[in-house]
Amino acid sequence: MTTSEDTISQQEPVAPPPRRFTLRWKSLGLLALLALVIVGWYQFDQNLPKYAEWYTYSVLKYPRPAGDPGLAAVDNCCTEPIPTEQLSQAERMGRAIAFALYQFPHVFLLLSLVVFVMGVVRSYFAPERVRALLAGRLGRFGHPLAALLGVLTPFCSCSAVPLFVGFVTAGIPLGVTFTFLTAAPLVNEVALFFLVKEFGIRIAALYAITGLSIALFAGWLIGRIRGERYVEAWVKEAAVHRLAMEPSQMVMEDRFRAGFVAWKEILGRVWLFLVIGVLIGTVVHAYVSQEHLLGALGNKQWWSVPLAVVVGVPIYSNPAGVLPVMQALLGKGVALGTVLTFLMAVIALSLPEFIILRKVLKTRLIALFALIVACGIIIVGYLFNWLITPGSWFIP
Amino acid sequence: MKIAVYGAGCAKCHKTEEIVKQALAETGTEAEVVKVTDFKEIITAGIMSTPAVAVDEVVKSTGRVPSVNEVKGWISG
Numbered sequence: 001m002t003t004s005e006d007t008i009s010q011q012e013p014v015a016p017p018p019r020r021f022t023l024r025w026k027s028l029g030l031l032a033l034l035a036l037v038i039v040g041w042y043q044f045d046q047n048l049p050k051y052a053e054w055y056t057y058s059v060l061k062y063p064r065p066a067g068d069p070g071l072a073a074v075d076n077c078c079t080e081p082i083p084t085e086q087l088s089q090a091e092r093m094g095r096a097i098a099f100a101l102y103q104f105p106h107v108f109l110l111l112s113l114v115v116f117v118m119g120v121v122r123s124y125f126a127p128e129r130v131r132a133l134l135a136g137r138l139g140r141f142g143h144p145l146a147a148l149l150g151v152l153t154p155f156c157s158c159s160a161v162p163l164f165v166g167f168v169t170a171g172i173p174l175g176v177t178f179t180f181l182t183a184a185p186l187v188n189e190v191a192l193f194f195l196v197k198e199f200g201i202r203i204a205a206l207y208a209i210t211g212l213s214i215a216l217f218a219g220w221l222i223g224r225i226r227g228e229r230y231v232e233a234w235v236k237e238a239a240v241h242r243l244a245m246e247p248s249q250m251v252m253e254d255r256f257r258a259g260f261v262a263w264k265e266i267l268g269r270v271w272l273f274l275v276i277g278v279l280i281g282t283v284v285h286a287y288v289s290q291e292h293l294l295g296a297l298g299n300k301q302w303w304s305v306p307l308a309v310v311v312g313v314p315i316y317s318n319p320a321g322v323l324p325v326m327q328a329l330l331g332k333g334v335a336l337g338t339v340l341t342f343l344m345a346v347i348a349l350s351l352p353e354f355i356i357l358r359k360v361l362k363t364r365l366i367a368l369f370a371l372i373v374a375c376g377i378i379i380v381g382y383l384f385n386w387l388i389t390p391g392s393w394f395i396p
Numbered sequence: 397m398k399i400a401v402y403g404a405g406c407a408k409c410h411k412t413e414e415i416v417k418q419a420l421a422e423t424g425t426e427a428e429v430v431k432v433t434d435f436k437e438i439i440t441a442g443i444m445s446t447p448a449v450a451v452d453e454v455v456k457s458t459g460r461v462p463s464v465n466e467v468k469g470w471i472s473g
Binding site: 127128131164165166169241242244245246258 | 405435436438439440441442443444445450453454455456457459460461463
């Protein structure tokens with residue numbers, strides 16, 4: 001007679017080899033090379049506006065308007081650009097070309113670097129490993145850990161369902177699962193990196209902390225209202241015959257290879273978003289009147305933040321497509337909170353993801369989830385607009 | 397020996413299967429290669445990211461295409 005003990009003893013010979021920490025010169029060399037690339041990229045990126053302007057005005061010989069702060073107005077919240085209405089046709093064209101020449105390499109390199117580094121980092125956080133971490137007895141630490149891991153784990157809306165089912169069948173509480181699912185899109189690593197680079201560590205930290213707080217709150221609330229009732233029955237009944245899993249034995253070379261694979265894959269998927277984003281940003285930067293734009297999205301109108309959410313939700317894009325538009329809007333004097341609200345709405349609230357989640361969750365829970373995230377994003381928008389003003393602690 | 401390749405028909409899953417077969421051919425190992433494409437079956441095996449490879453019911457890699465040398469290491473011992 002076969003008992004369950006027999007099957008267990010059959011699997012036992014697979015003992016994981018002891019994990020040893022060995023210092024490998026090759027790993028160190030690779031990390032040093034990466035550090036060097038980052039330093040080189042930073043220097044190059046800082047000078048990119050200058051190169052773009054030099055090419056536009058000195059090589060292509062477009063007329064440069066007198067007293068034009070140029071692309072500095074894009075990078076700096078507090079420099080007033082010359083209004084587009086006062087420019088001639090050729091001057092506007094020059095401004096558009098300079099912006100596009102700056103943004104294409106700027107966004108491409110930034111995205112490449114973040115995607116590569118995250119590909120390496122994420123090779124340490126396979127979803128299966130995260131599940132094992134979260135399924136342990138964590139008590140009150142479950143939610144914060146889920147939020148942090150949500151930021152680090154490879155995750156796209158297409159894999160929301162496998163992740164969800166995997167977590168729930170492993171006995172991870174629904175609230176903790178939701179914290180994880182919310183944190184991933186809310187604190188986007190590309191946006192975070194962009195904020196560190198363009199606005200400094202304080203604003204980036206504020207973005208990360210508010211995003212994580214929303215995720216914690218959403219998860220906590222869904223745990224409190226016993227959201228399990230709204231999970232589709234087949235998920236709860238799914239029989240699990242889980243196989244033994246061998247710990248990964250990747251070395252640094254494998255992890256770097258994973259980074260390259262991620263880079264090839266993601267860039268291949270989002271390059272069109274990037275191109276469209278830069279083109280929209282260019283039109284906004286060179287042709288849209290500042291007066292009209294601030295009439296709709298300025299800080300003086302209370303509705304600018306909710307409007308950013310309403311406009312952002314139907315748009316489904318990658319951060320790579322949103323960044324050039326963000327920079328163009330910021331250059332026009334739109335407040336950072338409003339722009340960030342737009343970014344978060346585009347990335348975190350995506351209709352395709354909700355349709356996918358419908359396979360495992362009842363509509364009511366999805367609607368509630370969307371509502372919580374939308375409210376959270378709006379709060380973040382107002383908070384940023386209120387806290388971040390020229391001369392405040394956040395803008396040194 | 398039984399090798400299972402998990403994945404619901406993505407390009408990377410085909411690639412993984414090819415690599416497993418190549419590793420078997422190069423080492424001259426006899427093994428049964430099974431493709432698991434059913435979504436629920438993949439999930440209940442505890443796999444959350446595909447392509448994944450299991451050798452004799454032990455999951456060796458998930459969410460990536462392994463290299464031929466890696467697979468050779470798994471099947472040789």
